[in-house]
Amino acid sequence: MTKMDHNAQTGRVFTLPDANAQATYLADWILEQALAKKDGFLSIALSGGSTPQKLYELLGSPAYARKMPWSRIHLFFGDERMVPPTHEASNHHMVNKALLSHIDIPFRNVHPMPTFADADDAAKIYQRELEIFYGNNQLDAAKPLFDIVFLGLGNDGHTASLFPKTPVLQEKTKWVSWCDPTTVPYRRLTLTYPTLASSRHVVFVVSGEGKKDILKAVRSGENDYPAAAISTTGELSWVIDKAASSE
Ligand code: 6PG
Secondary structure (H helix, E strand, C coil): CCHHHCECCCCEEEEECCHHHHHHHHHHHHHHHHHHCCCCCEEEEECCCCCCHHHHHHHCCHHHHCCCCHHHEEEEECEEECCCCCCCCCHHHHHHHHCHHHCCCCHHHECCCCCCCCHHHHHHHHHHHHHHHHCCCCCECCECCEEEEEECCCCCCCECCECCCCHHHHCCCCCEEEECCCCCCCCEEEECHHHHHCEEEEEEEECCHHHHHHHHHHHHCCCCCHHHHCECCCEEEEEEEHHHCCC
16 A cells, blocks of 8 residues: 555545446445454444435345345444434434345444434544444554545535534544534534544545536645545545546
C-alpha cells in the first residue's frame, strides 16, 4: 500500500458502468472481506442517504443474504438524523427496510445511533458504544476501529454529516458529535474526522450525473469541501458509476 491511497485526492477510483454494477461490485467486495476476516468481527460503518440503498437491498437479497457471515459482522452508522428510528428520514429506518429486515444478523451486531436523547448525550452514548466495541477509549492508528467505512457525497461537498461551515469540522478529539446543517433539514449525529479515518478501508460510493461536478471538485483538492479533507490510516477508494465520472 503506497502513500497514494490515503486521502480523497489520491484514493483510487473504480468506475462501474452503472449503479447496478456498482452495487454488485461492492456487495462482492464486502462478501470477500467478510469471508477473509479471520480475527474477530468485520466492522462496517454504513452511510445514509439514497445512493447506498441499492447496495443494501442487494446485500439483503437471497443472492447475498445467505452467503454473508452476519454473525461475524457488526454494522455501525456514519451519521444519523435526529429523528425517531421509524421516521422516513432516519438512516436506520432506510437500512432496516433495505437490509436488516431481510437478514439473520444478531441484534447486538447492529449499532444504530441513538436519537432519543439530546444531541450531546446521544453523541456520548454512541462514542461509549464504539469504545466498548473497540476495547479502548483512545484510537490507535495501528488498530483501526472499522474494517470498512462507507461514505456518500452531498452536492455541497458534505460527507457523513460533516457539513460545510459547521463546528464539527474542527472536532479532532471526540469520536462522535453533531451539527445543524443549513442546507438540509434535521440536526444530525456524525462520526468525526478522526473516527472516520480509523478504518482499513474508506470507500466513497457516488453515482449519477448530478454528482459529477462535486466529485471532480472534491478530488481536485482545490477547495475546502468537507469531503475533500477525508483521509485514513488505511486505504481510500472511490467506487463510482460512469455517470458520475469526469474521465
Ligand atoms: C445522510 C448521509 C449523507 C449522504 C449524502 C449523499 O445521512 O444523508 O450520510 O452524507 O451520504 O448526503 O446523499 P445521497 O446518496 O442521497 O445523494
